[in-house]
Amino acid sequence: MSPRSRELSKQMKAESRKAVVSAALELFAKKGFSATTADEIAKKAKVSKGLIFTHFATKQDILLAIVDEQLERLFPIAFGNDDARSPRDKFLALINAWLNVMKDDPLLIRLTLQLNLDDAWRKLVKRKGKRYIEIYLGGLRDLIAQLGSKNPDLDCYLIAIFFDGIAANYTVAPELFPIDAVKDHFVEMLLSRWKKSPKR
């Protein structure tokens, strides 16, 4: 008789929004943005098609929201490092943080890769990530130098490439890719190389 409580109403809306975002993320990541229809998103999210557009004005806005919210959520996790450790531990923590992000949200990483391959979307993603990446790469460069790298710039490139390469393989078939073994192998290779001439 009385209308739904303000609280309940808000909660319902938040839940349906989340369902839409989640369904869209999966479909965008697996089929691409353009190939994904609003109908499919609605079906997977188990809401009506119309409801999507009470949350987002356009299909594009769903992707925009994903990039805004989800990426924003991920960067701190991926790049946020605590300072109270040795350079080596810091380095390992960084690598592992990134890898955990990939393991926790492979779809999001896969989508990011996709957007990066798309002229129309690349800029947006770059802009979003730039702030974090600059800080990250700056810190990483110093760390690498401390660990004994002779050429921290190129090593940074190598690490960045490593992550993209892992992402391109792991996120499309997580169960088939030995992500941890490969990571350990790569890290060991780097560390053993640097160790030989550590910055005193």
Place this chain on the structure above:
Amino acid sequence: MSPRSRELSKQMKAESRKAVVSAALELFAKKGFSATTADEIAKKAKVSKGLIFTHFATKQDILLAIVDEQLERLFPIAFGNDDARSPRDKFLALINAWLNVMKDDPLLIRLTLQLNLDDAWRKLVKRKGKRYIEIYLGGLRDLIAQLGSKNPDLDCYLIAIFFDGIAANYTVAPELFPIDAVKDHFVEMLLSRWKKSPKR
């Protein structure tokens, strides 16, 4: 009517087909398959929209043809190595061949990456490449082992990842990525690591 004109006619057809394929490749690589319209392809190829469909029954067939023809063309170049050399030279030749392919056809590599991120297309590309990749990886594994790798399997993964990571960065902005420096750095790192205990 005369053999000459028939010849000419054939040639014109081949040329317009090539123009379509080339335009489609660029657009597919930069915007994605679904986001590319037949109109855009026709415009870029400077042919009429109708002509596209005399060459290819559907838009999908254009992509299929690209994958068939272009990829088919690339694999031998990328993986074809002449045998008359030392393992080290062979290894370098392999790496360089792949890199040259990327430098010569960044759009094609970019498209391949994209297709790999797409559930509906991944299988196709995998199938196409499988034969070559198996041979390639087999050969590479042996080569690496000969060069002193302690763990040729993981090193293979590393190299594969390296190429994907390079591709993800280089093909979207070739002018910004120091592809050769990074490659040299990576190769040097691998070789120096293996050198220490070469398989005699």
Place this chain on the structure above:
Amino acid sequence: MSPRSRELSKQMKAESRKAVVSAALELFAKKGFSATTADEIAKKAKVSKGLIFTHFATKQDILLAIVDEQLERLFPIAFGNDDARSPRDKFLALINAWLNVMKDDPLLIRLTLQLNLDDAWRKLVKRKGKRYIEIYLGGLRDLIAQLGSKNPDLDCYLIAIFFDGIAANYTVAPELFPIDAVKDHFVEMLLSRWKKSPKR
């Protein structure tokens, strides 16, 4: 529960209904029926969208109600003339009554004009107004004849047209149209014409 609260409840309902009708009238008149959404009506009426449909089963019913109630309300005012005066005064009273209706409810008149231009709605409006208009025009015709018109039928048309023409201009921009001056001018013209040969 108590009679008091039931009373209050009824009153509240009547008020919200009125708000809806009033908001709908303005929007229908300014944007047209089809271009007006239930959301807009709710917003302007400061009620929830759902409430609209407790008062009216369909959006159409709102317009129907406006026509029924409002037009019904207006006709007696516009056409109701008291008899205790000279033909000239009666004539002036009629004209002024109509004009006052227009000045009091320009939106309603504007809406009526609009409905008249719409094949699907014209009939309805015509039917509603017919009874009054027939009486009115009959009375007007006699009045005009008494005042000396040589051709009361055509003069009736002229007067009818005059009102529509005024309406088309005044109701869309009341502040810009010198409605009284124009009315006085028109009335004076008619009366001076008839005066020359008044039916004794």
Place this chain on the structure above:
Amino acid sequence: MSPRSRELSKQMKAESRKAVVSAALELFAKKGFSATTADEIAKKAKVSKGLIFTHFATKQDILLAIVDEQLERLFPIAFGNDDARSPRDKFLALINAWLNVMKDDPLLIRLTLQLNLDDAWRKLVKRKGKRYIEIYLGGLRDLIAQLGSKNPDLDCYLIAIFFDGIAANYTVAPELFPIDAVKDHFVEMLLSRWKKSPKR
């Protein structure tokens, strides 16, 4: 075998465009812009729905085109007067020109009336007509003064209103409205009034 001649192709396109414009004009005039669907337009124009949008990017653009092209076409006819005559003949010519426009294109006039009643469209129509109307009303005012009007401004209003009032009645049911008789009656009334004190 060879493509349609450039000529034929152009002609086809022009014809289908005309069919769309014509169908849209009728439907917009009779049902209103918002209540008219693209499907209806296509059906009445006997073209496919898709074809509409090769001519016009949006439904709105059809209306815009009608206003641009058709109104533009009408104004010179309605307001274009040849100078080589007496003021009285000029005046009659003006009135008749307007009336002929209404008789030739009642749907267009009806649509114009409708747009005038719509807040969102009124400005556009006003702007389109302003240039002509200013010239027209300026000329008319002088003409009226020459013909002996004591108050040319108010007489201009009267004439403008007369046209709008006629339009509101004639264009929705041309067969029912004695347009010529009413016009003659009105013109005679004005002229006889002015005659009594012509500007010498």
Place this chain on the structure above:
DNA sequence: AATGAATGAGTCTTCATTCAT
């Protein structure tokens, strides 16, 4: 009586594909 989230039929618009020439 009142709310606003949810629905889905309906509308506008796009675009791969066809077809007459």
Place this chain on the structure above:
DNA sequence: TATGAATGAAGACTCATTCAT
């Protein structure tokens, strides 16, 4: 072989209406 007008199925988006509370 080549053209581009034409088609219509499919997709994005709107909005009157319903419904749980």
